[in-house]
Amino acid sequence: MANPQELKYTEEHEWLKVDGDSAVVGITAYAAEKLGDVVYVELPKVGAAVVAGTVVGEIESTKSVGELYAPATGTVLEVNDAVVSNPELVNDDPFGGGWLIKISITDLPALLNADEYTALTGE
């Protein structure tokens, strides 16, 4: 699946859709495929303060456990309850319905663009 041009990416295989001082965060199609069938997602609580680069959640598949890193420093505004009850959304629609959290951003580190991320995964 092509990495959408309008999104930003991290080396931890997460994407951000930045909108002003907030961003929606998910994992990339590449990450979802590598994880395999996602069976459980643990997300931070709304209102939680998060620090860029720290672990704030977990994405568990039948064969592995991936960690969700905060891609920026800020506060959790929303979590995707749909993905908690239907974890397969992460596999089915990683850049859309499989989004994980929405955070306010107080500090945004340097991110990759779609081409840079595509180069990183070599696909």
Added chain:
Amino acid sequence: MSNAFAQRHIGTDSVAQATMLAHLGYDSIEHLIEAAIPESIHVDRFRAPGTTLLPAPATEREALAELRELASLNTVRRSLIGQGYYDTITPAVIKRNVFENPSWYTAYTPYQPEISQGRLEAIINFQTMVTDLTGLATANGSMLDESTAVVEAMMLARRSSKSSSNVFVVDADTFAQSKSLLAGRVHAMGIELVEVDFAAAATAAGAEGVEIPECFGLLVQYPGASGRIFDPTAVIASAKEMGAIAIVAADLLALTLITSPGELGADVAVGTSQRFGVPMGFGGPHAGYLAVRAGLERSMPGRLVGVSVDANGEPAYRLTLQAREQHIRRDKATSNICTAQVLLAVMAGMYAVYHGPQGLKDIAQEVHSKATALDALLRAGGSELAHEQFFDTLEVRVAGRASVIFDIAKDAGFLLNVVDDDTLRISLDETTTRGEVEAVARFFGETDEYLNAPDALPTALVRTSTYLTHEVFNSYHSETAMMRYLKRLADYDYALDRGMIPLGSCTMKLNAASEMEAVSWPEYAGLHPFAPAGDAAGYLELIAQLEKWLVDVTGYDTVSLQPNAGSQGELAGLLAIRGFHHANGHAQRTVCLIPSSAHGTNAASAVLAGMTVVVVACDEAGNVDLGDLRAKIGAAGEHLAALMITYPSTHGVYEHEVLEITNLVHTAGGQVYVDGANFNALTGFARYGDFGGDVSHLNLHKTFCIPHGGGGPGVGPVAAKAHLAPFLPGHFAMQSSDHVLVLDGVVSTIEHGGYQISAAPYGSPSILPISWAYIRMMGEDGIRAATASAVLAANYMARRLGEYYPVLYTGDSGLVAHECILDVRPLTDATGITVDDVAKRLVDFGFHAPTMSFPVPGTLMIEPTESEDLIEIERFIEAMITIKAEADAVAAGFWPADDNPLVNAPHTAATIAGEWEHPYSRETAVYPFAPGLDAVARTTRIRSKYWPPVRRVDNAFGDRNLVCSCPPPEAFES
């Protein structure tokens, strides 16, 4: 070699071995071994010329005679000691059809669900029994024992509690072995243990409610160690108020009569299922249990069986939530425990199936009525009883006469529990008779005759909820029905009695019938773990001999047999290293180096021993990268605690640099832990103690023939150099503090003074006669022949299959050790056929798949062991070659990628009935034999075909829709 037993244990005879050696280009097995095992570590370089490692081998008959002799030194009295261990009646139908049946005891952990539906159903019966009786939502497939379950529950509480406290509160009336295990384990985890007498506090506080210290979790024993039934409702409520997790250690039999922990508000329940038909066995093995309320499932340690669906959408069982475990999460795992006590859990679950809810309640009521009668007799005779409310255990105050009464009882053939000079406890069980009640009462003075007395259960705690209502607990109460149910489940499964289980790193070798004999003898099965030393003289002698032999073959100085699983041995070894560093004033040494190729349990154990894991890279050949090791040792500096390496490596290769590796660590002040998972590739030829190991664990259930039991029991002895002996597992109730010490060939004894690691002083002693018998019958030459034959078989397999699937790692001379890793990734790239497809297709050929994707994803690790003969090895090779040809046919477009014999595997009998719409024949589906197979062999294979009961099981469905108890019968309507 003229050893008849060794010739029976080893599958390949000299003719077969000559054929295999010729294929490999060696003229003798000795030359093969010389080329495979580095000369620098050979045992002959380290031992005095002419010395032998083990006594000369005994024949099967002689070994059994020696075991009889040792058994006769044990004295089995009627144990009324209790404290979690009770005499019980193993229904003969369960003993004969489960415990002594290789279809159950030679099976492996059910990683391949399609060939494991029988034991998966048996385990889910156990889980349902535990959830019903405890009143909680989910139970796992068993724990190693009650006390380790208590520790695991404490760890679960710490992960799940909302409290930031580091305090864990334990009730004073808890079994001593659990308190002692907790006390030993908390140090390394930074937890503070606080003991509170809840019952006394409740009495003092009255209506005010009990004050509980700020804590993240607390434990109540229910009924208590003293026998008292204390109502923990208020304590549990207070715990929950402060965000702490409330754990209740409960007696399953008592729970048929008293309110369940779940109904009292508990978050977690733990305990043992021993008294459900599993003999005491001087301490084990038995199945502990752990159950949790809804919401805590994903924090549970251990194996969990769940319901999923197969490719037809029909219900099928599988192990669920495996991603929590050590082999995936490593140092972030929920626990280091890899395995369970499946065989014993199966027995306990079947005890409940056989007796049913009413039968269990009747047993419990009968035990209770004996206890109330004894209570009444003692009171009538003027004895002072400590408690008014109890289930099966009485505490009697005897004012300085405890030892006198104990001796009177002992002379009459009974063992009482001496608490102190003034206090005795008496626990009754399902074997107790009226006559025994009268006899016991007389030890305390003049008494009346047996009289029924009213129940002594607290009115508020009389159980009113139902349990075991599922059909399975209400259908098999006649022996005929039970025998057939056990046979049906056994027939679903693939165990060593059907064919080879070539699981790399698991060592599925023969578990010889003569090795199993002594396990069910009453002299070994009937002893309580806290029986007086004099009653266990035979056991203590057997243990000392086994300690000595394990010292002989490992090159260490002393051995502890207490750890009841490999993971526990590992933890015990690391705690010994920790204790050593602390004693030397080097508490800062906490860095544990672990190669990237290591089994995940290493990392999980290191964390539990209070260490920080630093990963050392491996080179392309799979060996420890010496450059990276030097760098990591340098970076750790004075914080270096230990290196954990596996030898031969998890990649199945003998590393040449092992001496240099161990030297580097020692020079930097670290200790070397050698993981003995692969010791069977060295036994008799090289010893960890010789090439730099300070401590190791062994897996008696791999190298030394204890059967895997479908996922337990196991024994994981920890062997160490003398300087670590003071820190090896001790136990307050150990019958003898003398453990074998061998220094410079001189045998003496030494005390093991470290923290307890298992509930019982010697862990799981009743299965030690198995390993004892194996070593006794093999002798040094036999053990060497076994090692050499295993290495030969693995190399033959690697050479034959290497043409079709690349062998991922080899050592010098292009040889592997006792197992080989076949790389399936090139096949997947070329054909789309995955390692899963290959594994499941092997089922159609009548094989258990090799180890999948460990230690490298997309690979198969094959370990034929020494016990398989050449015919079976060739049958497997033929299957793998045929599968390669099938994959090539898919790649060539002969079959579609989404409809071919591989992606549809395994094929059940039901799949080939009715309409057939696949592009390959029914015969290809279920009788996939090589074209050239001769007619006789073909007929035999068709007649003896293994039919898997279900099609491929959907992993994701089961993990997403968690159901871990028996599904309703309607689920099976199709």
